Amino acid sequence: MIRVVASPNIAFIKYWGKERSTDPLRVNWALNPSLSLTLSKAQTTTELEFLDSGHDEVVLEDRSAGAADAQKIRRHIDRVCLALGEKIPAAIHYRSNNNFPMAAGIASSASAFAALTWAVLACLWGRPRAELWIKENLQRVSEFCRWGSGSACRSVAGPYMLWRDEAATVQDFPLKLRDTLVILSREKKKVSSRDGHEAALSSPLLPQRLARVENRLSEMTQALQAKDLGTFGRLLEEEALEMHEVALQGTPSVEYRTEGTRRVLSAMQEMTNRDFYFTLDAGPNVHVISERNVTKDLEAILQRLGIKAELWEDENGNSPRYLE
Ligand code: PMV
Numbered sequence: 001m002i003r004v005v006a007s008p009n010i011a012f013i014k015y016w017g018k019e020r021s022t023d024p025l026r027v028n029w030a031l032n033p034s035l036s037l038t039l040s041k042a043q044t045t046t047e048l049e050f051l052d053s054g055h056d057e058v059v060l061e062d063r064s065a066g067a068a069d070a071q072k073i074r075r076h077i078d079r080v081c082l083a084l085g086e087k088i089p090a091a092i093h094y095r096s097n098n099n100f101p102m103a104a105g106i107a108s109s110a111s112a113f114a115a116l117t118w119a120v121l122a123c124l125w126g127r128p129r130a131e132l133w134i135k136e137n138l139q140r141v142s143e144f145c146r147w148g149s150g151s152a153c154r155s156v157a158g159p160y161m162l163w164r165d166e167a168a169t170v171q172d173f174p175l176k177l178r179d180t181l182v183i184l185s186r187e188k189k190k191v192s193s194r195d196g197h198e199a200a201l202s203s204p205l206l207p208q209r210l211a212r213v214e215n216r217l218s219e220m221t222q223a224l225q226a227k228d229l230g231t232f233g234r235l236l237e238e239e240a241l242e243m244h245e246v247a248l249q250g251t252p253s254v255e256y257r258t259e260g261t262r263r264v265l266s267a268m269q270e271m272t273n274r275d276f277y278f279t280l281d282a283g284p285n286v287h288v289i290s291e292r293n294v295t296k297d298l299e300a301i302l303q304r305l306g307i308k309a310e311l312w313e314d315e316n317g318n319s320p321r322y323l324e
Contacts, residue, residue: 006320038158040317050089113148159316233277
């Protein structure tokens with residue numbers, strides 16, 4: 001049995017909107033490049049075993065998975081085996097657990113598909129060969145991960161990843177950033193990111209966004225390179241708000257932010273001399289990106305607003321790894 005641990009990532013420049021393609025090689029093909037920070041404390045642990053006979057057993061968070069989830073996992077395993085010219089297993093035993101609260105605004109599909117891809121390779125070839133192959137073929141592994149979930153292609157390494165076209169590559173910036181998540185709600189989001197990507201295509205704001213995003217990416221890259229946290233933060237917030245405006249103007253209109261989200265963002269925007277900045281995923285919870293530990297600052301904001309929220313502090317991370 002193979003055990004893998006992988007971490008999710010938080011996007012600074014967002015993947016929002018993908019091609020409507022029937023070409024299987026262009027599945028989850030983003031309309032624009034994205035840039036992310038791989039996390040380390042949030043982790044998905046996945047166990048996988050290939051069997052010569054029997055039935056599939058798929059367990060998510062200690063519960064037998066529903067048909068749709070089980071099928072998604074099986075489809076990913078089969079695709080990776082086929083892409084490598086390997087035999088598809090007769091049956092699989094899969095189990096995965098997250099150490100972070102599900103539906104809390106940390107993208108669990110990214111770590112889940114990164115861990116699964118690592119696990120498949122070791123089930124096929126054993127750990128040493130899989131490790132070597134991954135080292136020499138990181139782009140290919142990233143592409144496999146993308147087939148499972150777009151953002152998963154950025155969880156193959158770290159600390160920073162740039163996803164363009166088929167796969168993501170490592171970026172090195174001289175800035176060590178952390179992500180403190182303000183968990184305002186743990187409700188499962190009403191609109192999946194899959195439906196969100198689709199709705200974005202109908203948004204009248206999307207063409208303008210796509211025209212602008214390359215520029216923003218390059219400015220952000222320069223700011224990170226120059227350790228210019230202020231410029232980085234301005235671009236980070238602009239990007240998050242733009243993604244949410246695109247969603248809001250789509251058909252159907254998608255609003256992930258809640259009253260709580262808006263109040264926290266406003267409170268941050270009103271502060272002068274700030275050295276921590278927000279971003280949002282497809283959910284109401286606020287990711288705060290900073291160099292230093294800002295727990296105390298966030299607790300003070302929440303107290304002032306009379307909002308009860310949990311904080312999840314995370315730091316920059318790296319590739320998935322095999323466990324003994
Ligand atoms: O990988 P998906 O299909 O779950 O999409 C992720 C979308 C966002 O998290 C909102 C943005 C991103 O780039 O991760």
